[in-house]
Amino acid sequence: METKQINVEFTKQDLRRLIVPLVIEQLLAITVGLFDSVMVSQVGEAAISAVSLVDTVNVLMVNAFSALATGGAVIAGQYLGRREMDKAGHSGAQLLLFMVEVSLLVMLLFYLGKGFVLHVVFGQVEADVAAYADTYYMIVEASTPFLAIYSAGAALFRVMGNSKISMWVSLGMNIINVVGNAILIFIVRMGVEGVAIPTLVSRAAAAAAMVALLRRMPGLPLRIERFTLHHDRYVVRNILRFGVPNGLESSMFQLGKILLLSTVAVLGTASVAANAIGNTVTSFQCVAGNALGLAMVTVVSRCVGAGSYEKARYYAWKLLKATYLYMDICIIAICAALPLILKLYNVSDQAAEYARIIILMHGGAAMLLWPLSFTLPQALRAAGDTRFTMVVSTVSMWTLRVGLGVLLGRFWGFGVLGIWMAMFADWLLRVAFFLPRFRGRKWETMSIRE
Secondary structure (H helix, E strand, C coil): CCCCCCCCCCCHHHHHHHHHHHHHHHHHHHHHHHHHHHHHCCCCHHHHHHHHHHHHHHHHHHHHHHHHHHHHHHHHHHHHHCCCHHHHHHHHHHHHHHHHHHHHHHHHHHHHCHHHHHHHHCCCCCHHHHHHHHHHHHHHHHHHHHHHHHHHHHHHHHHCCCHHHHHHHHHHHHHHHHHHHHHHHHHCCCCCHHHHHHHHHHHHHHHHHHHHHHHHCCCCCCCCCCCCCCCCHHHHHHHHHHHHHHHHHHHHHHHHHHHHHHHHHCCCHHHHHHHHHHHHHHHHHCHHHHHHHHHHHHHHHHHHHCCCHHHHHHHHHHHHHHHHHHHHHHHHHHHHCHHHHHHCCCCCHHHHHHHHHHHHHHHHHHHHHHHHHHHHHHHHHHHCCHHHHHHHHHHHHHHHHHHHHHHHHHHCCCHHHHHHHHHHHHHHHHHHHHHHHHHCCHHHHCCCCC
């Protein structure tokens, strides 16, 4: 269907209002996770192991829901670009219904497959770790529908350009979680339940806040007047076309990372410690990039909905340049502070040296490749070119990051450094496909269909 071109403008102030809360939200997710892990450690080593094991699965689910919701919200963003507000609200209601149904199915499968996850996926663990994992699993998996609703609400507010709301709700959710952990662990003296219950309560509160705000907050361009149990096959078809490849791509990415942990584990304690430090510190190098990628989805989906592909290209390149600038600043600052950062970790000299090399290598490669590998394809996803990005990312992930990583790390003698080198090769292959795709015209034919 031909879309009449509508003028779309994002001023510097509009972009700043969109990007700054997204950066804060990304920082919150990382720093609160660090506080969380410190408090969990007070329960004991068995509890830390149990929570860590279950969270390897939960992180996969969190990222999958976020990606699925972001892909589905692109539809609402394109309708907003067309100035079809009623359809945008209707597609938002359909996304919420879809996310609830998917999450209920996932939760059911998680409970039915509990024995498989705890005893086959996690393998043979000590009895106290298994008992803690069972308790934590039973409580936390009940939060699955709430997590899905929150993810959908956050994605919808972002495509409206109102990332401040998702930031405040995220802040509230994390405060409830941290304070709840502190009370139940340090005051009530609970075990692993003191870690699980606040997670459940905080996600339920965040979901309730998102629903209330989408219904009652004044002045929203996208308002969900009423929730429905009726499926609109045209909207659902677009959600499946946009959201499912996004969710699958994210799931495959996380699964690959989990599988690589088993390769790292056989390389020795120093390699495991260095890899963990590297993952933590390099996540801060990518905060600006992740935030600008989410901003890219909002801006490009609105431009595509308006039929203004030249504007979509203009803003995509503008946001890409900003990603390079802010990521470079973050990376240089982190690398300059690296001696101080490594002193915070009580690890062997060998582990510290591995970590230093990993962080410096990641910084150098990220300054060149990361924005083109991860921020630019967000523009393709926002236009609806999700199948292409999914295929490229999945093939690149499994052949290079996982396949080459195992070869370099275990069989060719590069150790933990080889696993990170393989990741950079993965980035390079992504760039080789995503950059020509964006320069071409094919993605301009992928918008919503009715």
